Amino acid sequence: MRITEIREMSVPLAGTISNAVVNFSAHRVSLVAVVTDHIRDGRPLTGVAFNSIGRHSQAGILRERMIPRILAADPDTFLDPATGALDPARVLACAMTDEKPGGHGDRAAASSAVELAVWDLLAKLRDEPAWRTISRxxxxxxxxxxxxxxxxxxxxxxxxxxxxxxxxxxxxxxxxxxxxxxxxxxxxxxxxxxxxxxxxxxxxxxxxxxxxxxxxxxxxxxxxxxxxxxxxxxxxxxxxxxxxxxxxxxxxxxxxxxxxxxxxxxxxxxxxxxxxxxxxxxxxxxxxxxxxxxxxxxxxxxxxxxxxxxxxxxxxxxxxxxxxxxxxxxxxxxxxxxxxxxxxxxxxxxxxxxxxxxxxxxxxxxxxxxxxxxxxxxxxxxxxxxxx
Incomplete structure (x- = not known):
């Protein structure tokens, strides 16, 4: 299994609501798709996730730094030797290449969208809900x-x-x-x-x-x-x-x-x-x-x-x-x-x-x-x- 493409789409939240600090009417969320060369039902198997809710979308960090790093790396370095499938931790480590310690802000949300999309992908590979993959x-x-x-x-x-x-x-x-x-x-x-x-x-x-x-x-x-x-x-x-x-x-x-x-x-x-x-x-x-x-x-x-x-x-x-x-x-x-x-x-x-x-x-x-x-x-x- 190899990653062939990673896509990011900035999706707006619907509605005008506020808490004590933030008005969410202009918030957007990064929806991420990790595409592989594994074909199922005539289509590439793809994992999908997003960077949770309550922070802004991470298009710049993803498109300018993290996605290029992953796509430029040797795809074999992302594989779990025991299963031959993608390892979320290895993909995350590559996304964080050359990032200094500390400063755990927007890049934490950006990288999480990619890492979680790999978990979605692994569960789809097994044709099971993600919670079973996670628990196992x-x-x-x-x-x-x-x-x-x-x-x-x-x-x-x-x-x-x-x-x-x-x-x-x-x-x-x-x-x-x-x-x-x-x-x-x-x-x-x-x-x-x-x-x-x-x-x-x-x-x-x-x-x-x-x-x-x-x-x-x-x-x-x-x-x-x-x-x-x-x-x-x-x-x-x-x-x-x-x-x-x-x-x-x-x-x-x-x-x-x-x-x-x-x-x-x-x-x-x-x-x-x-x-x-x-x-x-x-x-x-x-x-x-x-x-x-x-x-x-x-x-x-x-x-x-x-x-x-x-x-x-x-x-x-x-x-x-x-x-x-x-x-x-x-x-x-x-x-x-x-x-x-x-x-x-x-x-x-x-x-x-x-x-x-x-x-x-x-x-x-x-x-x-x-x-x-x-x-x-x-x-x-x-x-x-x-x-x-």
Whole structure:
């Protein structure tokens, strides 16, 4: 098997929504296709992936640096000697040739799109869903009964208020999600608390509601919010402060008794090690949300999981950011604590295909080969275009 071509397409997100920091109306995502010389049904076998959601597309880094490096390399260097198939870690290493250590920003998302496309390719080669390929590779049985899932919504939308927010989250519960997450930090404290109180009332318990500030606060403001939010007994309090403010995380953890969640904006193993060593997080309650699609792919992400284990965190504490099909397969294959979903948000990438089964708060991927991205309505047309 040889890589013959790698294509990148910058795809716009649909909709105008905001969190406390970012308006997503102008965001685009890099859709990547890795094409091989392996022919199936008269067409080259092709792996497809994207660089998760919430960061911008990576067209420049991919087209000017990483894709040329891979295509110029000896194709035999990418092969696993034991199987003769492509090795995602070897492809990733080539993409990162001559890149200095540190600076784990957009290049982490760029390289992840290619690395994850190779995982999609390997699963398609075996004609199996990607979670099975991932679980086998890592010596695990996989979460065959499904994994916990929550609906991530509650964004700030112009012209809407609390009644629309409540109707939104009630719709998630009606669709059999057992928990929801909403945004905070985009309004003043009193207004945000009013939003949270209304959603907790609709949910029947704060244990079914998480809140996400997207790094909006300084340490003292995060503590002030936390003191008020503690009355609700929330599922977790997510990214209250800047992801690299380790002292701030430690100070907040000393003041806030409930569960904290962070990590989606940490893109490397050293970043995660620093958080675990110095951020004051507590293995008995706090959650880590690193996202393979933003952090060099599954190769780097599994090393992050190993670091968590060394620091005393259970696998159930890993709940990746990014409510889409790729992370559903990763969580299922690695038997992690759960995943989020973006039902009706961040289309065409967000949310799951209709073939994924949701019941009693658990979700399971379909049996489609690879990540099953071709089954996702709206995304399927973009995949046809990038792979034609």
């Amino acid at each position: 590779h890592h010596g695990r049985p996989g979460a065959t009964a499904g994994v916990p899932v929550y609906a991530a919504g509650g964004y700030y939308r112009a012209g809407t208020g609390i009644p629309e927010l409540v109707r939104e989250v009630e719709g998630y519960f009606d669709a059999h999600y057992e928990a929801v997450k909403i945004k905070v930090g985009g309004l003043d404290l009193a207004q945000d608390v009013e939003r949270v109180a209304a959603v907790v009332a609709a949910a029947g318990s704060g244990a079914r509601v998480a809140v996400d500030a997207n790094g909006r606060f300084g340490t003292q403001q995060a503590i002030d919010y936390g003191r008020v939010l503690e009355q609700f007994g929330l599922r977790w309090y997510e990214e209250p402060i800047d992801p690299l403010d380790l002292r701030g995380h430690r100070d907040l953890a000393e003041e806030y008794d409930g569960a904290l969640a962070t990590g989606e904006n940490l893109f490397s193993v050293p970043d995660v090690k620093n958080l675990l060593d110095f951020g004051g997080l507590r293995p008995d309650r706090d959650l880590l949300q690193m996202d393979a699609g933003l952090s060099y792919g599954l190769t780097e992400y599994t090393q992050m999981i190993d670091l968590m284990k060394t620091a005393g965190f259970p696998r159930s504490a890993a709940v990746p950011h990014g409510g889409h099909l790729i992370n559903l397969h990763i969580v299922t294959g690695l038997e992690l604590g759960g995943c989020e979903a973006y039902p009706g948000v961040f289309e065409p990438f967000g949310g799951y295909s209709e073939q994924c089964l949701l019941s009693d708060g658990l979700i399971h991927p379909s049996d489609a080969p690879g990540f099953g991205l071709e089954q996702k309505k709206g995304l399927d047309s973009w995949i046809k275009e990038v792979t034609r």
